[in-house]
Amino acid sequence: MLKATGSGFSPAYRDKLNFYLMSVSVILRFVIIGLLWLGACAVLITRMIAQDVPITLLSLFPIIASGIIIFIPLYKKYVGNNKRNGGSGR
Numbered sequence: 704m705l706k707a708t709g710s711g712f713s714p715a716y717r718d719k720l721n722f723y724l725m726s727v728s729v730i731l732r733f734v735i736i737g738l739l740w741l742g743a744c745a746v747l748i749t750r751m752i753a754q755d756v757p758i759t760l761l762s763l764f765p766i767i768a769s770g771i772i773i774f775i776p777l778y779k780k781y782v783g784n785n786k787r788n789g790g791s792g793r
Contacts, residue, residue, distance in 0.1 A: 729781045740773055 744766050751758060 732781075733777065736773065736777065740770065743769075 747766065748758070751762060756762060
C-alpha cells in the first residue's frame, strides 16, 4: 500500500492522504472482485439458458449465496471498520 511519508507533509495532511489512498485501494478492490463475480454469474446464467434450464429462485440461489459470501465480509472489513473507528479498516 502507498504511504505518504517524508518531511514535506504535515502530520494532518499525511493522515488525510493515507486515508484517501486507502479509500482508492478499497474501491479498486471492490470493483475488481465485483467484475470477476459478475463474470462468473454471467457464465452460469448463460449456460443455464443454453441448456434450457428454467431460471427459478432455486437455480438463482447459488448466485445470491455467493454474493453474500463474497461481499458481506469485504464490506465489514473495509467499510464497516472505517465507519466505526475512523481508521483505515485494518
